[in-house]
Amino acid sequence: xxxxxxxxxxxxxxxxxxxxxxxxxxxxxxxxxxxxxxxxxxxxxxxxxxxxxxxxxxxxxxxxxxxxxxxxxxxxxxxxxxxxxxxxxxxxxxxxxxxxxxxxxxxxxxxxxxxxxxxxxxxxxxxxxxxxxxxxxxxxxxxxxxxxxxxxxxxxxxxxxxxxxxxxxxxxxxxxxxxxxxxxxxxxxxxxxxxxxxxxxxxxxxxxxxxxxxx
Numbered sequence: 163x164x165x166x167x168x169x170x171x172x173x174x175x176x177x178x179x180x181x182x183x184x185x186x187x188x189x190x191x192x193x194x195x196x197x198x199x200x201x202x203x204x205x206x207x208x209x210x211x212x213x214x215x216x217x218x219x220x221x222x223x224x225x226x227x228x229x230x231x232x233x234x235x236x237x238x239x240x241x242x243x244x245x246x247x248x249x250x251x252x253x254x255x256x257x258x259x260x261x262x263x264x265x266x267x268x269x270x271x272x273x274x275x276x277x278x279x280x281x282x283x284x285x286x287x288x289x290x291x292x293x294x295x296x297x298x299x300x301x302x303x304x305x306x307x308x309x310x311x312x313x314x315x316x317x318x319x320x321x322x323x324x325x326x327x328x329x330x331x332x333x334x335x336x337x338x339x340x341x342x343x344x345x346x347x348x349x350x351x352x353x354x355x356x357x358x359x360x361x362x363x364x365x366x367x368x369x370x371x372x373x374x375x376x377x
Contacts, residue, residue: 217236218246
């Protein structure tokens with residue numbers, strides 16, 4: 163595939179909720195090393211779009227392509243390419259950070275050994291709290307477990323819903339470094355955020371869903 167060819171493409175997507183149209187005629191194309199920041203008011207369909215791109219929901223209209231080939235919801239090709247971090251941390255409160263990460267990587271067929279998990283948690287400044295139950299962590303610390311998951315991920319496509327929520331300035335710096343590594347390695351990032359995404363301007367594209375809102 164030529165370097166300039168889109169890795170991820172969406173053509174004329176539409177989403178509905180009940181009788182309301184959230185957006186329609188929405189198209190995008192992202193090449194390796196590019197990030198897309200999705201913005202718009204609450205209820206405009208940001209999370210719905212992310213779930214479509216992750217293969218977790220079907221568009222009302224339009225199609226999604228990965229490496230130039232059309233993919234469908236729950237397609238194995240998308241599942242193998244995508245790391246999806248939702249708006250909520252999705253942690254098991256009784257498990258430690260180490261145990262949560264081990265469970266995640268096993269479910270995603272990306273098993274990581276204990277040393278790799280410890281390195282990822284050190285990278286997000288959770289090493290000293292890696293072996294206490296997640297319920298004892300602050301919201302910001304719980305979000306950092308999700309960042310450690312990204313540090314372990316080898317997926318080409320990161321789809322992130324409000325990744326800056328509850329992060330302090332140090333946490334934002336950690337996220338910025340992770341995004342730079344992902345993009346520098348030829349991956350892509352799609353993130354919905356009410357806050358500016360910490361990505362170099364030359365790598366960042368923007369999509370305001372309010373402009374495609376017809377509900």
